[in-house]
Every structure is written in structure tokens, then in C-alpha cells.
Amino acid sequence: MAQGEAMFTVGVVVGTHGLRGEVRVFPRTDFPEVRFREGSVLWLEGRQGPDEPVRVERARKHKNVYIVKFAGADSISQVESWRGRGLRVPESELMPLPEGTYYIHQLVGCDVFDEAGNRLGELVEVLQPGANDVYVVRRPGARDLLLPAIPSVIKQVIIEEKRMVVSLLEGLEDL
Secondary structure, X not given: OOOOOOEEEXXXXXXXXXXXXXXXXXXXXXXXXXXXXXXXXXXXXXXXOOOEEEEEEEEEEEOOEEEEEXXXXXXXXXXXXXXXXXXXXXXXXXXXXXXXXXXXXXHOOOEEEEOOOOEEEEEEEEEOOOOOOEEEEEOOOOOOEEEEOOOOOEEEEEXXXXXXXXXXXXXXXXX
């Protein structure tokens, strides 16, 4: 991991499991089978200090969480304090995405324009309510604009320029 490299949470320790050092991890990644496989190195979020590397010894899916055993953590007393802490990876280890898909951190901060070239505002948040994501665009002097992340609305994303072009369907500005 490069010094000062941005870190991204791929799971959160939500509790312990049994007495032998296993923890329950709620995944926050689309690639849990990669992140929680044997030998994978994650970074346990530090409370007051730096993150510390932990290596997956074994893991299994259980309902909506993963039961993970980390190397060297062999008792419940060693992992009790991990509850609520994130498991992270550096940006350089993020999984490549299919063309036309983006990580949320890549989208936040994009300037949003309509098809006529008028700046609408800045994308400040991505909501994930269900069927599709919703982009929250902060507009100067107006209410936030909520845009469904669907092809008929999101026409172009240029990550290198932090720029997005959208088609405002009738009624979207009134929401």
C-alpha cells in the first residue's frame, strides 16, 4: 500500500462468532468472494491509530454476513474490540469494473450538465434505494436534483474530467 493512498471499506465487523476468534462481517462490496477468500489481506480500521493489516485464514457466507477467521486471532478476547470497525483495501486494489460502471467515489464531485451544455450542479451523493441508484445533484440556489441512474437519463460520464451529461426527462426538475 502506497503512503497516503485512499482506503475503501469492503466490510464492517458487526460482531463475534463463537469463542475462537471468528467475526461476523457485513460485506460492503460487490466482490465478497474475492475480498474474504483465504489469504486475502485487508486493513482493519484503526480507532485512534493507523489501520493494521489482517490476513483472512478462512471465511464462509452465513445468511447476510460472512463468518471470517483472521490469522493470529484465535480467541474472542482478541476480536471483541473489532465490532464496528471497517475492513478496508487501498484504492490500488479495487476490482476493475465493467465498461460504463463506476465506483461511487469516482462519481461524487462530478459537474453535471444537461445536453445543451448548461451546468446543473455537482453530484454530491449516490443513493441506493433499490432498483437503481439515484444521483443527488446539488444546484446553486435551488433544491437538490434527484436523477435516476438509468441510460435514458445519464447520457455520458467522463471520469477523467469529473463531468456528467444528463437528459432531464419531463418532470425530473419538479421532483
